[in-house]
Amino acid sequence: MSKIKSEKAVDLAVIKSESEIRRMIYIVRNQQVMLDSDLASLYHVETKRLNERVKRNQNRFPDSFCFQLTRDEFENLRSQFATSSEYGGRRYLPYVFTESGIAMLSAVLNTDVAVEVSVRIMNSFVEMRRFIARNAALFERISAVELKQLEYQKQTDEKFDKVFEYIDDHAESEQKIFFDGQIYDAFELLISLVQKAIKKIVLIDGYVDIGTLNILAKKNPGVDVIIYTFNNTRLSNRDINTFNSQYSNLTVKHMTAFHDRFLILDDTVGYHVGASLKDAGKKCFGISQIQDEQTIQDILNRL
Template identity: 60%
Template sequence: MERNEKDVLSQKNEEISSIEVVQPRIERLICVIRDKQVMVDSDLAVLYQVETGALNRAVKRNVQRFPEDFRFQLTAEEYENLKCQSGISSTKDRGYGGRRTLPYVFTEQGISMLASVLHSEVAVNVSVGIMRTFVEMRSFIANNALLFERISNVELKQLEFQKKTDEKLKQVFEYISDHEEASQKVFFDGQIYDAFSLIVSLIQKAKREIMLIDGYVDVGTLNLVSKKKENVSVVIYTQERTRLTESDVENFNAQYPVLEVKYTKVFHDRFLIIDREKAYHVGASLKDAGKKCFGINRIQDDEIIKSILQRLESEAGLE
């Protein structure tokens, strides 16, 4: 186990003055363990502005998304070697001192997965920066292979292959950083977490109001809309045979005001309308998202959105 190759050869950096290193703070936090470039959970927690325990609890709640090649726990020997190579004082600063359990480390794939688990703009932006640093480091190593005598021929071939794919990865990073969802998305049976994650991300885009048209709602639906931003109102249009009770609505409003439930029979399909500007056609009730194959489509035609809003207003006038 050794720190990342760039730090190992820091004394030779003057020989390659034409190369600039972006985000040096992040690069210093990347180390090599079990022949993989990884970052320690406590370092990631600092970057994501969360507690280390909170980060690991979020991962444990979604542990199926973090297989061994995404995240693994250090052995006692690996932990001691890491502390020795990092320096005792720096390891305390980074949160290692006084830990009751051995740290977890995350590979590049695991770090990219963290953004979807933590559900925050900070996590998305930091993950993009970290992933770009991984890309930059691979490019650095591949372009300066002669400086790294410890890298085997097999590792160099792997780095060269990864370098060829980095351009596509950069396009993915740009997609993430723009926070723009695809106009169409299909989920297959079993993709419950992915479906819920997308729906929550749409709900969190609302700045003023969320309007949901869904004939079958229950407490599970309220769990989703509770992810909204503070001071965003919610109006749910559903059928009178809804499973929601007055007590459910009162309990919701006590913690996440303001929710209003209205009843209508004229809609068969489900629609999610954000701030009366963006609308989505949802192929399944929100409470059942991911249980069977369904799709979510962004409605691009503003006239259609206006028509839906006008119908809702006419329904309200008939009450």
């Protein structure tokens, strides 16, 4: 597949922040979506070329991943644009991409900034989904005094800091099952696990690709990452070098001793993952925490 290139070298510093990306997310047909033109801008390609690449891979983009807006939907969105004239010259109704569609774009588009942009877009979706999905249950658990304080602070960042701090302080259950299509729910949990590591992450996964790096990129700064995978991994040396140029401390080693997937944090906390991280949420799978510390050490010793 030929690589899509921008007309001039892309400076990673000009990639939009996650807060700017969140302002590009709209609600259409009761789901969060992003416009083709906004995505093209983020990926530093022309909108026409982005849509052409999608059409060439049409089997990867069912209606649940990507669809064309109706005239009424487009006019409704135009009222939300900061600069509506930016979209006024289009000859056709734009396409929008759902969360799953955007995840697929990171695999279809092959640009120098694909990994960085994909990580920021996914993180924006994850943060929005986390807040929306857990908001109701969260406030039921906060005392009346805390709730009143949050209400007074709703115009400040302090409210959101308190909300997300509360979420982070509550550990996930020891077992979690994800069903078909829960791509971002699985992505969210895997990121939360990765971010628990203080010094080291060991991933045993026979099949890894850029999607795997999208998750590992959310690690804390300075945390070492070691991936053990099969020889025929889809992860290239260029992918590894690109990751290390931005996040550092990634080492990829090859092995064939393991069939199952394991995620081990700081050599002490381990998880059995029922699917490769790159496929998490595409089909039904589970994640279980390993309770026996000796088992974790046995796995590490086998490596």
